[in-house]
Structure formats: C-alpha cells, structure tokens
Amino acid sequence: MKRKETPKLALWKFASCDGCQLSLLDCEDELLAVAGAVQISHFLEASRAVVKGPYDLSLVEGSITTAHDAERIHQVRRASKRLVTIGACATAGGIQALRNFKDVREFIKIVYATPEYISALETSTPISAHVKVDFELRGCPISKSQLIETISAFLNNRKPVTPPHSVCLECKLRGNVCVMVAHGVPCLGPVTHAGCGALCPAYNRGCFGCFGPQETPNTTSLSDQLSRLNVQRDELVRMYRGFNAGAKPFRRESEKNEE
Amino acid sequence: MVTFIYFNYMITENNNSFLRIEREDLQGLIEALAESGYRVIGPTVRDGAIVYDEVEKLDDLPAGWTDEQQPGSYRLKRRDDRALFGFNVGPHSWKKFLHPPNLRLFQAKRNDKGFEISNDNQPAPDLVFLGVRACELHAIAIQDKVFINGPYVDSVYGERREKAFVVAVNCGQAGGTCFCTSMKTGPRAESGFDIALTEVIETDQHYFVAEAGSERGVEILEKTRTRKADESEKKKAVEIVEFAASRMGRNLDTTGIKELLYRNHDHPRWEDVASRCLTCANCTMACPTCFCTTVEDTTDLTGDHAERWRRWDSCFTTDFSYIHGGSMRVSVKSRYRQWMTHKLAAWIDQFGTSGCVGCGRCITWCPAGIDITEEAAAIRKNELQRENKEQQDGNA
Structure with a gap:
C-alpha cells in the first residue's frame, strides 16, 4: 500500500538564527530519504525554487517580532494543512x-x-500566540533525529515520539553521572524537557535548558537546591533567561528571583 | 529473605570452606574469570564517581578511593589505604546489565503480503558482576521475582541473569544514605552469589576472605591462588561486616509499614514532599529494583520499516499513567505517593517482599535530596501525634 501523492513540505522563517532550518540540511544521511518522501516546496535556505501552496506540512522557525510577521504567519497558517x-x-x-x-x-x-528605521514589536512571541499550532518541536537547536521523527510521524499519520519528561531521565538512560549531585554543578536538567539526549551533562556541564520546561517543572524546588549550591539570585535569573526565557514556567521563576 | 527458585546457588558443608586471597592475587581471579570466557564488569572511577564498567586488571578498580554520600550529594574522597572496595554503592546498579535501559524488541518490514517481523535479539553476554553488595544481591533477587519467577517470564532478563557470574563483596563500611540493616538486606552477602569476598586491611597485610556459593564459584577459586583461611582471618571477616552494620547512615522503621502507608494516603506530608519533588525521575532510574518500562514505536520516512523499542520509564512522568482521555496522576503528590507506597507497601502484597533494599541511591541521587526514610518517619510521627491527640481527646 503506497501513498498516493507526495506531500508538500514547506519551511518558513521568522525571527531566528536559521539554525533549526539548517538542522534539516544537516540530516546528511537522511536527506535523500526526506527528498524522496516529500516534495520540498518552499525552503529558501536550500533553494530559490518555490512550489505554490497549499502545503501539507509547514515547519515554522522563528518568533513574531514585527507587525509584518504577525500578518505573514496568518498567511502561512492559511496555506498549511499542518503547522x-x-x-x-x-x-x-x-x-x-x-x-x-x-x-x-x-x-x-x-x-x-x-x-527610526527599525520597526519592531515590543515583545517576541511564539507562533502559538498568533495561530493554531499542530505540534511544537523543542530545542535550541532542534534535534535532527527528532525532526526526522516528526516528519516520519506526520507522513505515517501517527504521534511523534518526543517525550516531555525531564532531561534527567535521558541522563540516567545514558549512564551519565549526575553533575549536580556528584560535582555540585548547577544544572537545569530536572526542570528541562528531554530531547537533546542529555548532551551537556555527558560532557560534565550543567543543562542550559535549551529544550524549555519539562511537562511538570518544579522550578521553585530546583531554585532552592541551586541556592544551596551557592547560586545567587541574579545568577538564577540569568539561568532561567536563556533561549526559553519566554516559556511561562521559566519566565515566572526568573521574575520571582528578580523581586 | 528472598528465595531463589530459578538459580541454584548452594552452600553445602563440603565446599563452604573459607579461603584467603592476597590483594595482588585478586588479579588472578579476574584473569581466571576472563579465561573462562567472561567479560568482567566491576567498580571503576569515572566522571568523579564509582560506576560499573568493564575491568580488565586490578588497577581498573577504585584503589584507595571512597565516597561520601548525603541526601542530594556524592563526593569521591581519597582513603589512606589501598582498599579496592572501600566505598558504598554508586550511581549505577546492576540493573542496567540485566534489564537494558533501551532495547529493540522487534523490527517490521513491509513486503507484498503485509509485514515481516524480525526479532533481532542478540545472545546475552557472559558477564561477571564483580563487587555486588548484599543490598544489590537482594535487589537482583527482587527483580528475579518480577521478571522470571512469575507467570510472565522476561526472556531477555532471564538469559542475562542465568549467565551472570556474581562475585559479591561484603561491606566494611556504611555510607551516609545506607539503611540495609533496616531492610534486612545486608551488609553481609548471605546467598545469591557464586563467590563472596570480604576485604581485610591491616597495617602489615591486605587480603580477601573468599567463600564459594556455587559449583562454578568453586571452579574459579580453584584456578586462583588461595590458601585456607585460618580461624582468626575468618573472625576478622565477620567483625568487619559487623562494624559496617553498626555504622548505617539512615534508619527506616518498617514496623507495620504497609498498613501505615495504606492508612495515610491523605496525609499532609504528601503535599509537603510534593513541594520539593522535581518529578525528574532520578530516584526511579537509580533504584536497583524499579523495573517499569514503556514501549516506543518508530517508523522511517518511507513507512516501509518500523521498530518497537522498550525503554526504562518512571511513575514520575505523566505519560506513565496515561490512559484514554488523560493522565491519572497529574499532581506531583499522587506521583510521589504512588512511588513510595508501591516501593514500601504495595510491593509486599504484589511480590511478597518490600521493594526497597536500603541501598540509599534514591536519597543520594535525588537532586533535591528527598530522603525516603525521612518521609516515612514523618508520616509515622505525625500519625502517632494524631493518635495521641485522639486518645487525649477521648480521655478528656
């Protein structure tokens, strides 16, 4: 049983560094398979050739920071079956x-x-603050394998396997020694969403929280523990204000420590 | 005491002789095991902790190292001797070798007729577990009950378990989070080993007192340079373990614990611990008896190839209790209560023993330093106060 038509894939860029889009080009081993499974229809980072919409799957990178983009995201949504x-x-x-x-x-x-040449909104907001989003893939940058998993899941009409639990679980599956317990290194792993495979702790670094908050983050308790490791309040504010500063649990915890 | 149904560890009068092995001759034991076709896994220093990994020679063991453990804290320290096993349990447990963290269960490939399923399980490796502590022997025995002694046998575990050659080491010290005496699981290794060692260190001598616990243990000891241990050496080995038993860092009162926890499912302490619990799952991953897994299905981009993987899961995730319509344990309170009540109470109904062996890993490796013995004590203490109050109210 083969699929009838090759689905159209589009990539869209908003305020961002392009790193997540590049993750797709980085999938060297899988790129031909991706190109075989979908019609790459709008991917300006890779090609100027654009195929007209509507698109079966749109991957959206970047946040909304200008009035122009706040309009454009609605056009993208209208042209996309899944976003x-x-x-x-x-x-x-x-x-x-x-x-x-x-x-x-x-x-x-x-x-x-x-x-006066700069026209920017006062805030940077996620796509979900503007249009309906079908699925959010975490990470700064995203994980290549999770990207392929998400595209595969879309093509096969199933839910992507991107568990929302803590980084700690990945750390333990990998056999890492906990940097916080064994070395007293401040780490955001317990409150951070899995997906990176516990990359930083595997190299004896604390987690930077690149994948944002896990499903039920207890930031208050983690901050208490970090304080016991002599992390000062201003440093706590900086820890939670990384790539996911705008995610509600991290934002609230940083504000609490700013008071 | 956990009884072994599946494996024949025997200690009979004839072969229960105690032998003395000099410290340097332990290399011979490792070699004898390697020559018998085993890969030897033992304690070794890595990333500032004593972990379980492949060891080939005596120098791979943590000579002269010890650990200091407290809730949420683990530090390696230098000892002033050359002890090879002068520490307590670390972040790893033997679970990862018997019950792999990630395991592909099968692959499916699309063909003309439908799907072709292939089970590509590798044969179990021949492993030696060198340095298994008494609490860990009990943890393995508990997982035996879960995986192979019940009606549903886990063949992956069973094959690995059957092959594993167990060299136990009696504890000469207790860590800051140890409480095996409370759980009656140590510190002496009493059964479930092929060989058991006790390390004896004195000013002028350093040796091991060894005893065989199985035929294959006898065979390996015959290939190792040993001599018969005399009475004073045997006595010293006993005293060393008694010393460890007197130095437990923690204590858990298990009197009527099952009923205690069943009675107190609405105790305010659950809210209290929930305010500290990170739901990070570290305790369940570090626990040598926690056995839960989930399965994850993957497909490739073409949809012609699918795989099913099994990986360790934890009752601290919301997916764990996800049924149609949502997760059953949304609150942190319900998740911590589930874990602790299962471990210390429901386990007894389910498998006939406690699920806790008192190794202290969940205490040490909790980033928030939550202490299961303290939580149990708090529930007991407050309940007592409540009862006393009720009594006083009754009297008044």
Missing part, C-alpha cells in the same frame, strides 16, 4: 524574548545608528 513549530524561537519566543522584560526602544537606541 509544526521548530525550535525555541517559534515555540517560546527564543533568546530575543529577553526584550519582553525590558523596554525594546531602549535597546534599539543603543544598537542602531538610526533607530
């Missing part, structure tokens, strides 16, 4: 969501010689 966000920017607002805690006009004044 999947890829990465921390599209899912939580990205590192650029740090502006949400300050006055963006101040930043613009400092950075740009001619601030």
Whole structure:
C-alpha cells in the first residue's frame, strides 16, 4: 500500500538564527530519504525554487517580532494543512524574548545608528500566540533525529515520539553521572524537557535548558537546591533567561528571583 | 529473605570452606574469570564517581578511593589505604546489565503480503558482576521475582541473569544514605552469589576472605591462588561486616509499614514532599529494583520499516499513567505517593517482599535530596501525634 501523492513540505522563517532550518540540511544521511518522501516546496535556505501552496506540512522557525510577521504567519497558517513549530524561537519566543522584560526602544537606541528605521514589536512571541499550532518541536537547536521523527510521524499519520519528561531521565538512560549531585554543578536538567539526549551533562556541564520546561517543572524546588549550591539570585535569573526565557514556567521563576 | 527458585546457588558443608586471597592475587581471579570466557564488569572511577564498567586488571578498580554520600550529594574522597572496595554503592546498579535501559524488541518490514517481523535479539553476554553488595544481591533477587519467577517470564532478563557470574563483596563500611540493616538486606552477602569476598586491611597485610556459593564459584577459586583461611582471618571477616552494620547512615522503621502507608494516603506530608519533588525521575532510574518500562514505536520516512523499542520509564512522568482521555496522576503528590507506597507497601502484597533494599541511591541521587526514610518517619510521627491527640481527646 503506497501513498498516493507526495506531500508538500514547506519551511518558513521568522525571527531566528536559521539554525533549526539548517538542522534539516544537516540530516546528511537522511536527506535523500526526506527528498524522496516529500516534495520540498518552499525552503529558501536550500533553494530559490518555490512550489505554490497549499502545503501539507509547514515547519515554522522563528518568533513574531514585527507587525509584518504577525500578518505573514496568518498567511502561512492559511496555506498549511499542518503547522509544526521548530525550535525555541517559534515555540517560546527564543533568546530575543529577553526584550519582553525590558523596554525594546531602549535597546534599539543603543544598537542602531538610526533607530527610526527599525520597526519592531515590543515583545517576541511564539507562533502559538498568533495561530493554531499542530505540534511544537523543542530545542535550541532542534534535534535532527527528532525532526526526522516528526516528519516520519506526520507522513505515517501517527504521534511523534518526543517525550516531555525531564532531561534527567535521558541522563540516567545514558549512564551519565549526575553533575549536580556528584560535582555540585548547577544544572537545569530536572526542570528541562528531554530531547537533546542529555548532551551537556555527558560532557560534565550543567543543562542550559535549551529544550524549555519539562511537562511538570518544579522550578521553585530546583531554585532552592541551586541556592544551596551557592547560586545567587541574579545568577538564577540569568539561568532561567536563556533561549526559553519566554516559556511561562521559566519566565515566572526568573521574575520571582528578580523581586 | 528472598528465595531463589530459578538459580541454584548452594552452600553445602563440603565446599563452604573459607579461603584467603592476597590483594595482588585478586588479579588472578579476574584473569581466571576472563579465561573462562567472561567479560568482567566491576567498580571503576569515572566522571568523579564509582560506576560499573568493564575491568580488565586490578588497577581498573577504585584503589584507595571512597565516597561520601548525603541526601542530594556524592563526593569521591581519597582513603589512606589501598582498599579496592572501600566505598558504598554508586550511581549505577546492576540493573542496567540485566534489564537494558533501551532495547529493540522487534523490527517490521513491509513486503507484498503485509509485514515481516524480525526479532533481532542478540545472545546475552557472559558477564561477571564483580563487587555486588548484599543490598544489590537482594535487589537482583527482587527483580528475579518480577521478571522470571512469575507467570510472565522476561526472556531477555532471564538469559542475562542465568549467565551472570556474581562475585559479591561484603561491606566494611556504611555510607551516609545506607539503611540495609533496616531492610534486612545486608551488609553481609548471605546467598545469591557464586563467590563472596570480604576485604581485610591491616597495617602489615591486605587480603580477601573468599567463600564459594556455587559449583562454578568453586571452579574459579580453584584456578586462583588461595590458601585456607585460618580461624582468626575468618573472625576478622565477620567483625568487619559487623562494624559496617553498626555504622548505617539512615534508619527506616518498617514496623507495620504497609498498613501505615495504606492508612495515610491523605496525609499532609504528601503535599509537603510534593513541594520539593522535581518529578525528574532520578530516584526511579537509580533504584536497583524499579523495573517499569514503556514501549516506543518508530517508523522511517518511507513507512516501509518500523521498530518497537522498550525503554526504562518512571511513575514520575505523566505519560506513565496515561490512559484514554488523560493522565491519572497529574499532581506531583499522587506521583510521589504512588512511588513510595508501591516501593514500601504495595510491593509486599504484589511480590511478597518490600521493594526497597536500603541501598540509599534514591536519597543520594535525588537532586533535591528527598530522603525516603525521612518521609516515612514523618508520616509515622505525625500519625502517632494524631493518635495521641485522639486518645487525649477521648480521655478528656
């Protein structure tokens, strides 16, 4: 039983670094299989050739930071049967969501010689704040294997296997020694969503929280424990304000430590 | 005491002789095992902890190292001797060798007629577990009950278990989170081993007192340089373990614990522990008896090839209790209560023993330092107060 038509895949970029889109090009071993399974119809990072919509699957990278993009995301949604966000920017607002805690006009004044040329919204918001999202793939950047898994799941009409539990579970499956317990290294692993395969702890680094909050993050308890490891409150604020600063549990915890 | 149904460990008068092995001759034991076709897994220092990994020579063992353990804290420290087993249990347990964290159950390939299923299980490796502590022997015995002694046999576990050659080591010290005496699982290795060793260190001598627990244990000891242990050496070996028994870092009162926890499913302490619990699942991963798994199905991009994988799961995830319509244990309270009540109470109804062996891993490796002995004690203490109060109210 073969599929009738080759589904059309589109990639869209909003405010982002392009790293998540590049993850697809990075899938060297699987790229031919992807190109065989779907018609890559809109992927400006790879090709100027664009096939007209509608698209069966749209992968959206980046957050909404301009009035123009706030309009454009609705066009993307209208042209897409399924819309999947890829990465921390599209899912939580990205590192650029740090502006949400300050006055963006101040930043613009400092950075740009001619601030009046810049037209930016006051906040950086995830795609889900603007349109209906069918699935969110976490990570900064996303994991290549989870991207292939998500595309495979879409093609086979099943749910992607991207468990929402903590990084700790992956750490233990891998046989890592806990950096927090054995070395006193501050680590966001217990409150962070799995997906990276516990990459940083495998190299004796604490987790930076790239995949955002896990399903039921107890940030209050983790902050208490980090304080016992002599992490000061201002440092706690910085820890939670990484690539997923805009994700609600991390945002709230950072604000609590700022008071 | 857990009884072994599947394996024949025997200690009879004839071969229950105690032997003395000099420290350096332990290399000979490792070689004898390797020559018999085994891969030897034992304690070794890696990433600031004593983990279980392949060891080929005496130098691979953590000579002169010990560990200091407290709730949420583990530190390696130097000893002032050359002890090879002068530490307590670390982050790993033997579970990972008997019950693999990730396992492909089968592959399916599409063909003209439908699907072709292939089970590509590799034959179980021939492993030696060198340095198994008494609590760990009990943990293995508990998993035997779960996986092979019941009506549904896990063949992957069974084959690995049957092949494993167990060299137990009696504890000469207890860690800060140890409570095996409370659970009656140690510190002496009493059964379930092929060979048991006790390390004796004195100013002028350093040796092991060895005893065989099976025929194959006898055979390996025959290939190792040993001599008969004399009475004073045997006595020392006993005293060393008695010393460890007197130094437990923790204590868990197990009196009527099943009824205690069943009675207190609405105790306020569950809310209290929920405020500290990270639901990170570290305790269940580190626990040598926790056995839960989930299955994950994957397909490739073409849809012509599918795989089913089994991996360790934890009752601290919401997916664990997901049934049609949602997760049954949404609150952290319900998840911690499920874990602890199963471990200390429901396990007794289900498998006939406690699910806890008092190894202390869940205490040490909890990033928030939650202590199962403290939680149980808090429930007991508050219940007593409640009863006393009721009594006083009754008297008044």
